[in-house]
Amino acid sequence: MTVVSGSIAAFAGCLIACYLIDLRLYKHPLSSLRTSTVIILGFLCWLLTLLFAELVVSTEFIANTSSPLIAFNLSESAKWLGISASMTLSLRTLAHRTSYGAVIEILFVATAFVITLAAHRNGMIHRPFFIGDFALTRGIDPSAILMAFGCGTVLALSALLIAENNQKRLPYHFAVLGMLCFSLLVYVRLFGIPTPQTTDDLGLTGQEQNGSNSRRDNPFRDGENENNDKEAPVAIVVFRDDYEPLNGSYYFRESAYSEFNGVMLDFTTQDEMDRDLIEHFTNSREESEQLPGAEEERKAVRTSIGMLVPHRSPFGLESPIAYENTANPNNLRFKRTYDTYSLAPEYDFEYLIGQETGREDWSDEIWQEYLTIPDDARYKTLAEELITNLRPEYADDPFAKAWAIKTYLDENGIYSLKNEHAYEGDPAGSFLFGDLTGYCMHFSFAATYLFRSIGIPARVGIGYSVPASNRAGGSALLIQAIHGHAWPEVYFKDIGWVIIDPAPQQTLVDMTTDPQDSLQQLLGDMLRNDASFEEFLGSQQSSFVQLQTILSILYTLTALVLITAYLIKLYRLWIPSFASNENQYRLCYRAVLDRLSAVGLSRDFGESREGFADRASNTAPSIRPITDTHLAIALGSTNHTAQDQQEWTLLGQSARKEINSNTVAWRKISAVLNPFSWLLTK
Secondary structure, three states, X not given: OOOHHHHHHHHHHHHHHHHHHHOOOOOOOOOOOOHHHHHHXXXXXXXXXXXXXXXXXXXXXXXXXXXXXXXXXXXXXHHHHHHHHHHHHHHHHHHHHOXXXXXXXXXXXXXXXXXXXXXXXXXXXXXXXXXXXXXXXXXXXXXXHHHHHHHHHHHHHHHHHHOOOOHXXXXXXXXXXXXXXXXXXXXXXXXXXXXXXXXXXXXXXXXXXXXXXXXXXXXXXXXXXXXXXXXXXXXXXXXXXXXXXXXOEEEEEEEEEOEEOOOOEEOOOOOOOOOOOOOOOOXXXXXXXXXXXXXXXXXXXXXXXXXXXXXXXXXXXXXXXEEEEOOOOOOOOOOEEEEEEEEEEOOOHHHHOOOOEOOOOOOHHHHXXXXXXXXXXXXXXXXHHHOOOOOHHHOOOHHHXXXXXXXXXXHHOEEOOOOOOOOOOOHHHHHHOOOOXXXXXXXXXHHHHHHXXXXXXXXXXXXXXXXXXXXXXXXXXXXXXXXXXXXXXXXXXXXXXXXXXXXXXXXXXXXXXXXXXXXXXXXXXXXXXXXXXXXXXXXXXXXXHHHHHHHHHHHHHHHHHHHHHHHHHHHHHHHHHHOOHHHHHHHHHHHHXXXXXXXXXXXXXXXXXXXXXXXHOOOOOOHHHHHHHHHHHHOOOOOOXXXXXXXXXXXXXXXXXXXXXXXXXXXXXXXXXXXXXHHHOO
């Protein structure tokens, strides 16, 4: 939300506000003000800092005297200092003075953690980048660090709960937090990492097919959905054989719209249509009923696909001929894994010049199905008009005709997700004969209808189209929701279905995404197999060893600090038994204060020792005479003399028994476990 200077200022604002509210002086700076007044002051502070920040960047004085960058950083610092201080001031005031304030504060902290880590939702496990970059450069799955941050959230919430005044509710709160953490662990182990239910605009993801090819009511309404995360990864593809596509994009076909249902194209209900498609997942191997032709112009390509979200049907690289189920190398990450065998085209478009369309074994009924369009003469009129300028030698060439239609849509169409065609009786006609503004579904349907109107058998393929540059020289290719696509296909005799995809030169929406090379590599290594992923981890071993060394040092230092703290704690409790008479009163008094601090009773800043003794007397009545005697001896009173070692030992034992008998069990356990309780002694 801001630059580094703004983040530092926000942190400082939080500390300042906490100091003002939690300061325990006799005259608290804000203690005399009402809660509503404090909140109003915080809001005014917010407004003033926003105005100052705006003034800094809107005037030229600072920019001219220093630099525009300094002016910007100063503005960000002022703005976030005010925002952080005012919000913290309000939250801490409510937490101190109201019963519901602590709940609001805890919810705010939880929300802050969620927002900070929200970028990893929908499978973007390498985000936020400050976590992903750290993990990926060391061969660590970022999910592990994200889970660690989740534990940090629990600890932060626990710290807030400990600060509650109502101590009786603490066991309940900790029990709930523990159950939540345990249930999350069980959920991840049983069902895997949560993924979005909907990630694309074409209905490619969702529940698997169960023998029904019924399409949703109106695919042209999909462009209205703006809630999907366009960058969400939906699958990872690993190329087992190298292959470069014809036109700069990898096409992965999942299904096709080919049969006209009286309103628009739909999934076919006839067994003799679309026999090349494999529409159902298999637990073994499933082969296509119809292979493409021109095998000498194709390359056998095997790809491994790992689905990060459930899909309705399997998909594969252009012209898939078989799917084979494979063992899932990572059940928590992948919903399904399988291999695809494709005969990918290697011919150029010139190869299609002079080729005929259709298949010899198609019946008249099937031919007619691939040529049926809406009852609108404008389709044929426009198509014939578009091919009139073809040179005589190409006048009857199907590919030349199709290319002329594609060129028209390229040059005149406007790509946009905002359109008014979805609710028309014929959305493709409304697009084509209207403003020519729409997205891939409009272009593909319009092109297919124009092809069919002049006798070219065509259908609409749906799946994913991913720029070839996204492979970045590797063998893995990440498919994201934004790559969901629809395109027209023409069937050429002895060749098969050929993609002739319009590419509008004008666009009103940015459909590009930032490269996800690190996530692509990580998921690709996970998909290949466990040994390959271990090899990836080994390639990062030097950095990982360094991290392990640093962690080992930190663990050792932490252990030394804890051991030292425990030794100091024990030393302060037992040294009175061995001290000389002149130091006995001081060390014994300190030991009693240490025991009280361990169970949650310590002297506040500005509080007198006599006042603390009165406050702690309910827990340890002996603290009063011990305090009085200690002060008298310390101040050199002639009415008191230093008592001998035995008497101070008895006083210390008496105070210890009183503390044990008047303290609840969980407080006593905490007193034993906390190695730093003596730091609270004043």
